[in-house]
Amino acid sequence: xxxxxQPTEMTATEGAIVQxxxxxxxxxxxxxxxxxxxxxxxxxxxxxxxxxxxxxxxxFSSFLSRxxxxxxxxxxxxxxxxxxxxxxxxxxxxxxxxxxxxxxLIIKP
Amino acid sequence: xxxxxxxxTSQILAAGRSMTLRCTQDMRHNAMYWYRQDLGLGLRxxxxxxxxxxxxxxxxxxxxxxxRANTDDFPLTLASAxxxxxxxxxxxxxxxxxxxxxxxxxxxxxxxxxV
Numbered sequence: 001x002x003x004x005x006q007p008t009e010m011t012a013t014e015g016a017i018v019q020x021x022x023x024x025x026x027x028x029x030x031x032x033x034x035x036x037x038x039x040x041x042x043x044x045x046x047x048x049x050x051x052x053x054x055x056x057x058x059x060f061s062s063f064l065s066r067x068x069x070x071x072x073x074x075x076x077x078x079x080x081x082x083x084x085x086x087x088x089x090x091x092x093x094x095x096x097x098x099x100x101x102x103x104x105l106i107i108k109p
Numbered sequence: 110x111x112x113x114x115x116x117x118t119s120q121i122l123a124a125g126r127s128m129t130l131r132c133t134q135d136m137r138h139n140a141m142y143w144y145r146q147d148l149g150l151g152l153r154x155x156x157x158x159x160x161x162x163x164x165x166x167x168x169x170x171x172x173x174x175x176x177r178a179n180t181d182d183f184p185l186t187l188a189s190a191x192x193x194x195x196x197x198x199x200x201x202x203x204x205x206x207x208x209x210x211x212x213x214x215x216x217x218x219x220x221x222x223x224v
Contacts, residue, residue, distance in 0.1 A: 004151065033212050042199060042215035043152075087151070096167075097213070099151035 002026045004100035006088050011106045012078055020073045020086050020103045028093025034062050034073045035087040037102065043087055046073070075105075083107045112136070115200050115216035122190050122223050130185040130219050132200035140203045141183040142213065143167075143175060145196040152199065158183055190223045197221075 005023045012018040024032070031050040035043040049055055049064035049071060061074040073086055085102040092098055116131045134141065139160045144152040154167030158177040172194060174186045183202075187194060197220050201213040 008149075035212070042217050043213075044215070045212040048212060089152075096154065096157075097152075099153075101149060101151045 002092060002098045004088055004090060004098055006086075006100040006103045008101070009104045009106065011108060014078055014080060014107055014109050016078050017074065017076050018078060018105065020075070020105065022071045022073070022088035022100060024069050024071075024088070024090045024098070024100075026090045026092045026098055029066060030091035030093065030095060032062075032064055032071050032091070033089040033097070034071075035089065037085045037087060039084070046086075078107050080107050080109070113200055113202060113214055113216035115198075115219050117219060118217070119220040120222070122187075122221060124191055124223055125189055128187050128190060128221075130187075130198055130200075130221070132183045132185070132216060133181050134183075134200075134202045134214070135181065136202060136204075136214065137180060138202035138204050138214070139180070141177065142201045142203075143173070143183070143185045144199045144201065145169065146199060146218075147196050155185065155198075192223045195221060195223045
């Protein structure tokens with residue numbers, strides 16, 4: 001079967017750095033997305049990786065290793081507004097998105 | 110503002126009743142999707158449509174039906190609601206089936222409670 005694994009919850013301190021990991025086993029791979037979802041709201045697009053390596057976008061960076069079935073989202077200079085759930089999703093061989101359950105990130109002052 | 114509009118925002122529905130969740134997009138995206146999101150589970154695909162006039166079943170299609178008469182609208186119907194269909198429902202769209210890195214645009218969701 002297809003599976004996406006992420007930690008259920010993480011806690012970090014305002015101003016610090018946090019890394020959210022995602023491992024996947026899917027039938028084929030056509031890219032990996034990270035989405036942010038604030039409580040009670042819709043998911044919003046953060047990043048997309050299809051090649052190995054690090055993609056940096058402001059305070060957020062996303063890394064992919066296809067050989068290891070592994071990605072992480074790195075958030076720097078954490079702000080209180082970064083408290084949200086972070087969803088990892090993989091595009092499989094049929095171009096369907098397979099979603100992880102999400103990681104709830106709690107930021108403390 | 111361009112995007113996806115879902116209605117209603119929330120609804121309490123008696124078991125056994127039918128209901129249609131509405132979804133309209135104004136971005137002329139070809140592909141549209143219906144997901145349900147339950148606590149502790151990832152988004153699960155109910156039905157999808159790669160283009161107007163076509164639909165397909167996702168991971169959890171039982172008890173739901175969809176239609177795609179035109180590009181903009183993709184309603185989801187529950188023929189006879191059951192309590193296990195209590196969930197938050199998200200409609201989404203993408204410019205192409207292959208996504209090409211742009212991902213999905215999501216509606217704001219419909220919170221449905223079946224009692």
